[in-house]
Amino acid sequence: MPQFDYEYLIIGQGIGGTSVAWHLYDLGKTFQIVGDSSMPSSSRVAAGIFNPLTGKKLVKTWLADDLFPYAKSFYRNLQEKLACKLMHLTPIYRPFRSIEEQNTYIAQTADPSIRRYIADTPDPGHELAYIHADFGGLEVVQSGWIDLPVLLDASRGYFQQRNLYVEAAFDAADISRTEEGIEWRGKRFKTVIFSQGFFALENGWFDWLPFTPVKGQILEITPDVLVKPYIINQGIFALPVAENRMKVGATYSWDPLDWEATEAATAELESKLKGLLNTGYTLIGAQAGIRPSVRDRRPLIGVHPEFSNVAIFNGLGTKGVTLAPFFAKEFCNHLIYGKELNPLVNIKRYFSLYFR
Structure with a gap:
């Protein structure tokens, strides 16, 4: 039985990686999240607005009836845990x-x-x-908005105190992958999760996905x-x-x-x-x-078509503050319990691009 220092290595501490980390944490899983504060981040620039009715034609946001209640519950719980104001219902x-x-x-x-x-x-x-x-x-x-810089900073501090966050410039060449696990900087992990936003375009494992940044x-x-x-x-x-x-x-x-x-x-x-x-x-x-937008305007979530211990959680686009919590829950249930992902977000829909 392989011995791991942590079960999961999460690359990226934007709203996607942070949401996945919190769900793993609440499920009692071990992880380290790697962030590089010196790099630009779309999550830190984003206004963090959540709006159930969008567009010129007043269209209900995709899955709003499921996404919005879950997101509000997620952010309320984080506000209590982190003791800071994150969600502004406006x-x-x-x-x-x-x-x-x-x-x-x-x-x-x-x-x-x-x-x-x-x-x-x-x-x-x-x-x-x-x-x-x-x-x-x-x-x-x-509707309203999430104070993303406060959320990301407070989450990073919380994880740092528990040795679950590493401040580092990530280089894919530092990762060694075998069927037995992932090695990064002398530590062993069961699975690596890439949540790098725009920088996924430079990721050799997932650069075949149809990002349209x-x-x-x-x-x-x-x-x-x-x-x-x-x-x-x-x-x-x-x-x-x-x-x-x-x-x-x-x-x-x-x-x-x-x-x-x-x-x-x-x-x-x-x-x-x-x-x-x-x-x-x-x-x-x-x-x-x-x-980090996508051609079909749906997230890119799932496990690599060849390597079962390499996964991605990305492509949240302009609606990340509501998509991230809900699909982080779905993604963690997929990784841990084998529950099926929504096919509209599962990267299986694009496997033909990898194998062509």
């Missing part, structure tokens, strides 16, 4: 762009599956004098007036992280795929912001990240 206000849009959206709210995510209270637009809402708007509930930029501003706890969503989002501070985003671009904020992306966001805000503001700064 309604989303969607100003109507026209009478036509107003009529269309109101008609859609007759659908019971959508109605449950719409506030029954009167339109709060009159309280939000700092935004353009000439045609009124829709208030979406069961996309760059996004957000701004941080100080409005000239105090703002209320409503996320404003109309083409872009304006997220109040405090009474006098907002995050604004996000852009989508594919060239170049780097981590640098650009003047062009800032100008694009500020142009859209003028149509949203009815007040002045001061631009504080800008950040860019690369989302």
Whole structure:
């Protein structure tokens, strides 16, 4: 019987790797999570918004009825364990762009599956004098945002204290794999889990998967007036992280795929912001990240087609804060108990790309 120092080696401490680590921890499994604080991270740039109704056509987020309750329970439990505020339950206000849009959206709210995510209270637009809402708007509930930097830092500290986190620059060449296990820096593990976000494209085990990474930029501003706890969503989002501070985003671009904020992306966001805000503001700064998106917009989760002790948990894209907790639970049940993964996220759907 092989002897392991830890059962699992988790590469990456973004929202994906951290969610998997917490589920393994709660299941009593041993692991070490490897993070490199010097490297850029899309999880740290992301606004962390969770929104059950998205898009111009007011579509319910995929699996929202399952993902959202589980995510809220997961983050509430972490708040207690880590003794810090992580989850901010905040309604989303969607100003109507026209009478036509107003009529269309109101008609859609007759659908019971959508109605449950719409506030029954009167339109709060009159309280939000700092935004353009000439045609009124829709208030979406069961929404909010997760303070990802606080979550990641607090989780890292918790795991560090228990010798479950290693701060290191990861190099795939340092890993040695056999059927008996994984070796990394003198320690033996049963299984390695890669949760590297965008950097999975450089991973020789999984570089055949159809990642379609996309760059996004957000701004941080100080409005000239105090703002209320409503996320404003109309083409872009304006997220109040405090009474006098907002995050604004996000852009989508594919060239170049780097981590640098650009003047062009800032100008694009500020142009859209003028149509949203009815007040002045001061631009504080800008950040860019690369989302690990996927061709079919579904996560990439599962075990390598040839090597049963090499796995991946990635491709969470723009909805990582709700996808990560739910599918981390599913993934851990798959690894430990052999339970089937949802075929829409299981990397088996792309095995033909590996064997061609």
